[in-house]
Amino acid sequence: MLSEAETKLLGIMMMVIMLGMGASLTFRxxxxxxxxxxxxxxxxxCQYGIMPFLGxxxxxxxxxxxxxxxxxxxxxCMPGGTTSNIFTYFSKGALxxxxxxxxxxxxxxxxxxxxxxxxxxxxxxxxxxxxxxAANVAQVLVVLLVPTVIGMILRKTNPNIGATIELVGSxxxxxxxxxxxxxxxxxxxxxxxxxxWPVFFAAIGLGLFGMLLGYWLARLLKQDNNRSRTISxxxxxxxxxLAVLIVTITFKGELQQQxxxxxxxxxxxxxxxxxxxxxxxxxxxxxxxxxxDSAKVGAAVSA
Amino acid sequence: MKADMPIxxxxxxxxxxxxxxxxxxxLPRYRNLAELAASACERYTEKKAFTAVVPNGMNGSxxxxxxxxxxxxxxxxxxxxxxxxxxxxxxxxxxxxxxxPVVALGVFKAGCVLVNTxxxxxxxxxxxxxxxxxxxxxxxxxxxxxxxAEVIPKTNIQRVVLSGVSEMFPAIPNAIVRGxxxxxxxxxxxxxxxxxxxxxxxxxxxxxxxxxxxAMGYWKDVxxxxxxxxxxxxxxxxxxxxxxxxxxxxxSNVDMVLAMGKSHHGSDECVLTALxxxxxxxxxxxxxxxxxxxxxxxxxxxxxxxxxxxxxIENYPITWITGVNTLFNGLMNEEWxxxxxxxxxxAAIAGGTALHHAVAERWQKITxxxxxxxxxxxxxxxxxxxxxxxxxxxxDSIGVPVPGTEVRLVNDENMxxxxxxxxxxxxxxPQVMKGYWNRPEDTVSILKDGWLYTGDVAVMDADGYxxxxxxxxxxxLVSGFNVYPNEIxxxxxxxDAVLEAAVVGVPDANSGEAVRAYIVKNPEFAGELxxxxxxxxxxxxxxxxxxxxxxxxxxxLPKSPIGKILRxxxxxxxxxxxxx
Numbered sequence: 001m002l003s004e005a006e007t008k009l010l011g012i013m014m015m016v017i018m019l020g021m022g023a024s025l026t027f028r029x030x031x032x033x034x035x036x037x038x039x040x041x042x043x044x045x046c047q048y049g050i051m052p053f054l055g056x057x058x059x060x061x062x063x064x065x066x067x068x069x070x071x072x073x074x075x076x077c078m079p080g081g082t083t084s085n086i087f088t089y090f091s092k093g094a095l096x097x098x099x100x101x102x103x104x105x106x107x108x109x110x111x112x113x114x115x116x117x118x119x120x121x122x123x124x125x126x127x128x129x130x131x132x133x134a135a136n137v138a139q140v141l142v143v144l145l146v147p148t149v150i151g152m153i154l155r156k157t158n159p160n161i162g163a164t165i166e167l168v169g170s171x172x173x174x175x176x177x178x179x180x181x182x183x184x185x186x187x188x189x190x191x192x193x194x195x196x197w198p199v200f201f202a203a204i205g206l207g208l209f210g211m212l213l214g215y216w217l218a219r220l221l222k223q224d225n226n227r228s229r230t231i232s233x234x235x236x237x238x239x240x241x242l243a244v245l246i247v248t249i250t251f252k253g254e255l256q257q258q259x260x261x262x263x264x265x266x267x268x269x270x271x272x273x274x275x276x277x278x279x280x281x282x283x284x285x286x287x288x289x290x291x292x293d294s295a296k297v298g299a300a301v302s303a
Numbered sequence: 304m305k306a307d308m309p310i311x312x313x314x315x316x317x318x319x320x321x322x323x324x325x326x327x328x329x330l331p332r333y334r335n336l337a338e339l340a341a342s343a344c345e346r347y348t349e350k351k352a353f354t355a356v357v358p359n360g361m362n363g364s365x366x367x368x369x370x371x372x373x374x375x376x377x378x379x380x381x382x383x384x385x386x387x388x389x390x391x392x393x394x395x396x397x398x399x400x401x402x403x404p405v406v407a408l409g410v411f412k413a414g415c416v417l418v419n420t421x422x423x424x425x426x427x428x429x430x431x432x433x434x435x436x437x438x439x440x441x442x443x444x445x446x447x448x449x450x451x452a453e454v455i456p457k458t459n460i461q462r463v464v465l466s467g468v469s470e471m472f473p474a475i476p477n478a479i480v481r482g483x484x485x486x487x488x489x490x491x492x493x494x495x496x497x498x499x500x501x502x503x504x505x506x507x508x509x510x511x512x513x514x515x516x517x518a519m520g521y522w523k524d525v526x527x528x529x530x531x532x533x534x535x536x537x538x539x540x541x542x543x544x545x546x547x548x549x550x551x552x553x554x555s556n557v558d559m560v561l562a563m564g565k566s567h568h569g570s571d572e573c574v575l576t577a578l579x580x581x582x583x584x585x586x587x588x589x590x591x592x593x594x595x596x597x598x599x600x601x602x603x604x605x606x607x608x609x610x611x612x613x614x615x616i617e618n619y620p621i622t623w624i625t626g627v628n629t630l631f632n633g634l635m636n637e638e639w640x641x642x643x644x645x646x647x648x649x650a651a652i653a654g655g656t657a658l659h660h661a662v663a664e665r666w667q668k669i670t671x672x673x674x675x676x677x678x679x680x681x682x683x684x685x686x687x688x689x690x691x692x693x694x695x696x697x698x699d700s701i702g703v704p705v706p707g708t709e710v711r712l713v714n715d716e717n718m719x720x721x722x723x724x725x726x727x728x729x730x731x732x733p734q735v736m737k738g739y740w741n742r743p744e745d746t747v748s749i750l751k752d753g754w755l756y757t758g759d760v761a762v763m764d765a766d767g768y769x770x771x772x773x774x775x776x777x778x779x780l781v782s783g784f785n786v787y788p789n790e791i792x793x794x795x796x797x798x799d800a801v802l803e804a805a806v807v808g809v810p811d812a813n814s815g816e817a818v819r820a821y822i823v824k825n826p827e828f829a830g831e832l833x834x835x836x837x838x839x840x841x842x843x844x845x846x847x848x849x850x851x852x853x854x855x856x857x858x859x860l861p862k863s864p865i866g867k868i869l870r871x872x873x874x875x876x877x878x879x880x881x882x883x
Contacts, residue, residue: 026617032642159360159618160476166359167479 006183007248013176014245018144020169021082021106022151023162024099033100039231042221043080043101046214046235048112052076054209056120062198066130067255070121071262072202074132075243077116079105083173084237087274091281092289093230101234106148110141130259132250140246176241177267184264188257195261203265207273211236225288229281237274240267310722311711316703316767323566323693328558328707328733335550336531337378337412337522339557339595344371347597355401355472355602357480360614363472365401367597370408373508375518377409380511382521385440385462389414389525392533394438394460395581396420396429396447399602402466402504403580404590406442411550412518414525417532418545419581422446423846426453428543433458436533436545436740442466442504445491446484452495463497466504468604527551533740534583536681536785543790545740546682548583553591555733556684559705560592563675563689564623567649572598574623575615577606577630583685584654584783588625598623609633616640620647627655627783629813632662635669644670650692654679655783656815657771660698667696677702678771681785682755684734688769700768701761708732710769711754712761725772728761729754777870779808780816781848788870791818791851794844800825800832805860805868809853810881820851821873823860832856 033040055076059069080102088098114134121131151169155162185192214235218228243263251259317326333339347367354364365373381387393410395417397403410417418436420429422444429450433441434457442464443451451463469480485491494501531553533545561568574593578585580602593600601619605611609630615621617639624645626634631653634640651666651674658676666674675692678701679685687710690702704710711719712726720726735755738746749756758778761769779786788806795804802825811817824832834854841850861872 028617028639028643032638035642036638155360156618159356159362159614160473163359163361164475164479 007245010176010179010241010245010248013172013179014144014241015147016165017082017169017172017176017241018106019147019151019154020166020172021099021103022148022153023155023166023169024085025103025148025152026155027152029096029100030103033104039094039097039223039227040100040104042218042223043097043231043234044105044108045221046217046231047080047101047105048077048108048116050213050217050235051078051206051210051238052116052120054206054213056124058202058205059124062202064198064202066126067258068199068202068262069124070126070130070132071243071247071259072206073120073124073126074117074246074259075206075238075240075263075266077113077120078238078240078243079109079113080234081173081237081239081241081270082170083177083271084234084274086170086174087233087237087278088230091229091233091278092226092285093233093281094227095230097227097230098234101231103148106141106239107145110138110145113141114138129255132246136250137246140242140249144242173241174271177271180241180244180264181268184260185268191257191261199261200265203262204269204273206266207236207238207270209236210238211274211277226285229285233274233277233281236277237270238266240264240270243267311709311719311763314704314767315763315765319691319694319703319766319768320706321691321693324691325562325565325706328555328562331527331551331554333527333554335411335522335525335527335529336553336591337408337414337518337525339554339591340374340408340411341371341519343594343597344368350597351599352594353401353404353600353602354619355399355469355604356615356618357469357604358611358614360618361469361472361476361480362618363401363469363476365405365471370404372515373405374408374412375515376508376511377405378412378511378518378521379514380507381409381413381415381440382517383514384507384510387413387415387439389521390416390529391440392416392418392436392438394418394420394433394436394441394443396422396424396441396443397466397581398422398444398468398604399576399580399585400444400466400468400604401471401602402442403602404594404600405471405508406464406466406504407580407586407590411531412522414521414529416530419532419534419583419586421579421581421846425844425846426450427844428846429454430457432535432543432545433460435542436535440464444468445494447492448494449492451497451501455497455499461499463499463501464504464507465494465501470504525550527554528737530737530740532586534586534681543787544742544745547737547740548684549737552684552734552736553587555707556587556686557591557595559686559707559734560588560689561596562706564650564652564692567692568596569622570597571620572596572622573601573620573647574598574625575601575603575612575619575621576625577603577612578625578627578655578783582655582783583681584679585625587684587686588652588654593623606630609637613637613639616645617643621645622647622649624648624651626651626653628653628658628662628815629656629782631666631674632659632813635662635665641669648672650675652677654685656780657699663696663698675702676700678759678769680757682736682749682757683730683732684736686734687728687730687732687757697768700764700770702769703767704730704769708734712763723762723764725760725762728757728759728769728771730757731755777807779806779818781808781811781818782814784848786818786849791820791841791845791849794841795820795822795837797844798832798837798840800828800830800836802826803860803868805870805873806851807870807873807877809877811852814848817852818849819853819855819877821855821857821860823857 114137215232218231356362531550576589675690677689709731791806802823808816809819861869
């Protein structure tokens with residue numbers, strides 16, 4: 001399990017990450033998103049429609065014990081992670097849409113996440129000492145909204161500080177995962193060696209299937225290729241550190257150790273899977289851009 | 304001749320000035336641009352003069368006092384460290400950044416001559432411009448320092464000063480912007496080893512600081528008739544030549560621009576400078592005019608994609624925007640702009656290329672302000688005519704001549720054409736250049752009896768508003784940049800596979816006009832000749848905007864009996880094609 005100091009550090013880092021996310025936003029961005037809400041709505045549907053159900057499905061189909069089931073369901077119910085913005089940038093996706101989806105899903109999370117966790121936990125038959133109290137989740141999320149709003153205000157009052165925090169926050173998003181890997185993996189080496197394959201399957205599959213289904217649903221709802229790729233990354237990439245934080249606040253001792261397994265493994269593998277997917281998306285985006293260009297030149301030549 | 308010309312000499316356009324615009328220019332207030340700058344710095348001291356904003360919103364600012372001190376230091380550096388004399392040329396190759404005004408005003412304060420150079424120029428274009436102007440010192444943005452290895456040995460440049468885009472930003476944002484440029488976008492090449500001294504602007508300013516107090520001594524005897532800038536513009540002969548703009552030329556054009564906008568000036572103007580300052584339009588209309596006015600210039604290093612302007616427009620109370628058709632159109636295709644157009648905006652100024660009717664109308668609808676279209680050319684510092692900001696909106700018109708400017712329309716016999724008939728627009732006024740640098744024949748062919756022959760054919764309506772109907776010269780106007788067909792044809796002819804080529808302009812929705820090349824393949828050449836090969840070849844020799852956007856292969860080109868390629872026949876083809 002994580003020590004008291006590590007849990008605190010994790011909490012502080014989450015605060016900075018959310019400060020950074022806030023600094024990437026303006027109040028105008030929200031107003032614009034609400035004026036033309038289709039993209040964000042499709043994103044929300046993927047985020048809170050596909051992912052929690054996928055988490056539940058994996059837990060049930062793989063016949064997971066309650067401690068692991070609650071981990072995979074919790075992971076599925078998380079809002080979008082801020083690292084998705086970096087991957088979207090690298091994949092030449094719709095960055096504005098990605099930032100908007102991350103922030104709207106984080107806002108909605110205050111209401112959506114506690115109820116989704118409660119609903120799917122009950123459905124999967126997880127109860128008693130394994131249940132995550134809704135109040136815990138809501139509390140963490142509300143606390144995280146404070147730095148988000150402060151970030152937005154900073155951006156407005158001092159763009160230099162705002163942009164610096166935005167950068168620091170997004171880099172910290174990656175650092176936190178490295179921190180988890182560095183502090184958790186060595187101590188649980190034995191545990192990892194004895195972890196059965198279905199756990200790995202769930203931890204990797206949640207992100208991978210989420211991206212696949214997110215892409216298909218977005219295409220089905222008439223989003224173009226580029227936006228669909230963005231929604232795909234956004235759907236698959238969950239806020240792993242947030243799940244870890246909620247687990248460490250809720251559970252103690254041996255139980256925490258078990259529940260943490262999937263969120264940590266997910267955070268570890270999502271960096272790898274989304275890197276591969278990003279490279280692939282980037283190739284497609286470049287190819288499409290070239291095709292568009294030559295279509296234009298062709299039109300000019302034949303005009 | 305005199306009896307035929309009253310129509311233009313009675314200045315029928317003065318009625319359009321109304322009560323808002325003075326009929327005559329104010330008397331000259333300054334000896335030269337250095338005094339104009341020094342006076343503004345004294346008047347506005349702690350007001351912000353310039354803020355450079357990069358796409359993520361990071362920024363740096365200089366107050367009028369700081370600009371005054373730093374430009375004095377740069378003048379000291381040029382005179383004492385570089386040992387330049389009054390009249391020596393300094394080439395400046397910078398994107399919009401805080402360094403630009405410091406260096407440009409510093410050059411004036413040193414009594415030297417500014418040679419504005421497009422940072423995107425290729426090595427061969429740089430070599431031509433530096434040799435033609437005889438520049439001794441070059442200030443260049445570090446992003447393109449790799450070109451120096453090829454350029455410097457072929458020129459007379461004695462010293463190079465490097466500057467970054469985020470120069471003079473606060474330390475942390477500067478470090479982040481540089482870090483991102485270096486590691487992420489990899490646009491900071493290593494500085495090649497050169498046989499001449501190379502230093503960063505910070506070092507240059509530090510060494511000039513000791514001589515800061517001497518600056519006034521350098522400029523106080525520079526007469527207003529001295530050349531202030533060599534502003535390069537393409538030539539009909541294919542080489543670009545330097546228009547000699549004097550201090551008086553530029554200062555009078557500043558007064559003309561200010562006179563046209565006076566009705567809309569308050570005490571705190573904030574102008575968005577997305578157009579490059581090395582281009583004469585932004586140089587006069589944004590840098591000089593708003594400096595004299597005590598305005599706040601928001602400098603955008605790279606306005607493309609147009610999204611790069613978002614933070615600047617959100618964070619500063621923009622009251623004026625200068626732009627070209629492409630920029631206005633681009634802004635109106637951005638959701639963040641149309642949802643929240645700048646609420647302090649008073650007016651927008653368009654130039655460079657024809658403003659589309661639809662763009663102007665939509666702009667008015669979205670922002671509630673009008674775009675005043677003007678007309679000008681490098682040789683006129685640049686403004687010649689302008690639409691007024693009050694009264695009726697006249698679309699498709701280039702407006703009325705600015706105060707203090709005489710305009711006539713003449714026929715091929717140099718006789719003024721009757722009212723309502725098309726004729727070549729000729730200009731006389733204090734903004735008209737002294738001539739082309741070291742090119743007396745070219746000067747004589749464009750400047751006669753103080754009249755500058757623009758090569759543009761226009762008509763004047765009953766109220767004295769002008770409208771451009773055609774261009775006499777063959778130049779192609781790509782997003783406000785002059786492209787001279789000869790230069791492109793010369794470049795194409797260097798390909799072994801090309802027998803001959805002709806270049807004309809075609810209408811283009813984005814850039815106003817685009818370059819089209821008609822190419823005849825060399826039958827002696829064994830290999831294949833594709834459009835991609837032509838484009839790749841052009842890219843090695845020409846700046847992007849000069850590269851043909853469409854390429855057509857022909858078996859032969861239309862020619863006159865003596866074998867001269869008839870561009871006008873190709874133009875007629877293009878006209879027929881696009882009028883379908």
